[in-house]
Amino acid sequence: MNFRIGFGYDVHQLKEGSPLFIGGLQLPAEKGAVGHSDADVLLHAICDALLGAANLRDIGFHFSDTDERWKGISSIILLEKTAGLLKEKGYRTGNIDCTLCLERPKVNPHIPAMQEKIAEALGVSPADISIKATTSEKRGFVGREEGVTAYAVALIFSL
Ligand SMILES: Nc1ccn([C@@H]2O[C@H](COP(=O)(O)O)[C@@H](O)[C@H]2O)c(=O)n1
Numbered sequence: 138m139n140f141r142i143g144f145g146y147d148v149h150q151l152k153e154g155s156p157l158f159i160g161g162l163q164l165p166a167e168k169g170a171v172g173h174s175d176a177d178v179l180l181h182a183i184c185d186a187l188l189g190a191a192n193l194r195d196i197g198f199h200f201s202d203t204d205e206r207w208k209g210i211s212s213i214i215l216l217e218k219t220a221g222l223l224k225e226k227g228y229r230t231g232n233i234d235c236t237l238c239l240e241r242p243k244v245n246p247h248i249p250a251m252q253e254k255i256a257e258a259l260g261v262s263p264a265d266i267s268i269k270a271t272t273s274e275k276r277g278f279v280g281r282e283e284g285v286t287a288y289a290v291a292l293i294f295s296l
Pocket residue numbers: 238239240241242243244245246269270271272273274
């Protein structure tokens with residue numbers, strides 16, 4: 138078996154009145170993330186970790202933010218497409234570990250549902266998807282609730 142690892146990072150601006158999509162779910166929140174797609178920062182970091190593991194460039198290379206096809210698209214679809222790109226190269230997902238940096242709301246109650254969504258898109262078990270969260274202790278860009286960031290690592294393998 139050939140194992141490879143990858144790392145992903147993403148940032149989105151937060152704006153009052155925009156919807157907040159995280160991990161494939163819309164969460165109740167005063168501020169939501171802004172982007173060309175649904176701006177799901179956690180899924181974008183996971184896409185980049187998977188693409189990086191396969192040395193397949195990054196999310197914007199495959200799904201450009203100037204392409205009308207991806208305007209407002211659910212990032213779960215982008216994650217499914219990313220899994221398809223890896224499959225074409227003979228890779229399967231092993232496990233994912235990611236961290237969301239968001240001042241509020243607390244996402245802990247929603248993590249099991251996010252694990253289910255992500256696992257379904259990648260064709261793995263929810264047990265293979267680890268999601269963690271932290272605030273930024275009211276410091277910096279995240280702490281001032283101006284934005285949200287996410288980090289992810291992915292293990293992939295080919296038989
Ligand atoms: N948006 C968030 C941020 C954090 N959590 C959970 O709260 C714990 C404490 O956060 P600190 O920033 O004070 O470390 C953290 O470990 C997470 O379990 C969350 O659910 N949603």
